[in-house]
Amino acid sequence: MPTLHGVNASPFVRKVRVALAEKGIQYDLVPVLPFGVSDEFRAISPLGKIPVYQEGEFTLPDSSCILLYLERTYPEPRLLPEDPRELGRALFLEEYGDTRLTEVLLPAFANRIVRAKIFKQEADEAEVKAALDAAPSVFDYLEQQLEGREFLAGGQFSVADIGMASPFVNFAHAGEGPDAARWPKLAAWLDRVLSRPSFKACVEEEKASLAALG
Numbered sequence: 001m002p003t004l005h006g007v008n009a010s011p012f013v014r015k016v017r018v019a020l021a022e023k024g025i026q027y028d029l030v031p032v033l034p035f036g037v038s039d040e041f042r043a044i045s046p047l048g049k050i051p052v053y054q055e056g057e058f059t060l061p062d063s064s065c066i067l068l069y070l071e072r073t074y075p076e077p078r079l080l081p082e083d084p085r086e087l088g089r090a091l092f093l094e095e096y097g098d099t100r101l102t103e104v105l106l107p108a109f110a111n112r113i114v115r116a117k118i119f120k121q122e123a124d125e126a127e128v129k130a131a132l133d134a135a136p137s138v139f140d141y142l143e144q145q146l147e148g149r150e151f152l153a154g155g156q157f158s159v160a161d162i163g164m165a166s167p168f169v170n171f172a173h174a175g176e177g178p179d180a181a182r183w184p185k186l187a188a189w190l191d192r193v194l195s196r197p198s199f200k201a202c203v204e205e206e207k208a209s210l211a212a213l214g
Helices: 011-022 039-044 061-075 084-118 124-144 159-173 182-193 199-211
Strands: 004-005 029-032 052-055 059-061
Touching: 004 059, 004 084, 011 029, 011 061, 011 084, 011 159, 011 199, 039 052, 052 061, 059 061, 061 084, 084 124, 084 159, 124 182, 159 199, 182 199
Parallel strands: 004 029
Antiparallel strands: 004 052, 052 059
16 A cells, blocks of 8 residues: 655645545555654655655655656546646646745744644744735736636646645635635635545544644
């Protein structure tokens, strides 16, 4: 059985868990916190980051690389569009979710959950506010990308939706979310994606874990 190394509240680990669930792949989750990782973990993750996917002696770090590997190895159901232009679009939007969107949304989670609840330190709300002030321009962009689309690329649920929705879960854990009145397409898409069983299972598990932190 494959093994996934990482923790359940990481947006990047969540990406892989959702893809595995969509494809019906059973796996073991081995908890690894992305802080002060061991030399043994760095041997399979040279950047010291999570997640890492493992099948026997084969190991692969980085959520985007793992999703591409899973698509080639377990092709059904498809999580990448067949059309070349829509494929390119899906891969870019996945990258946008991993980078710019995460950059804007994660400070709320990092401060209010990781810093305050895990490390028992005071949250830096000034840092949170700075990130929230940048959010409207990102939400405007996503609202435009969803014009006339149920999903972000190829007329199907894809890696673009997985990569873009995952940071929003952390945002919600921190008590934040896009205003449905201002960004109706974004809010409706987010509800549609997060209502999928693959996402719901992860989110409910994470909520239970976070509630235990007090």
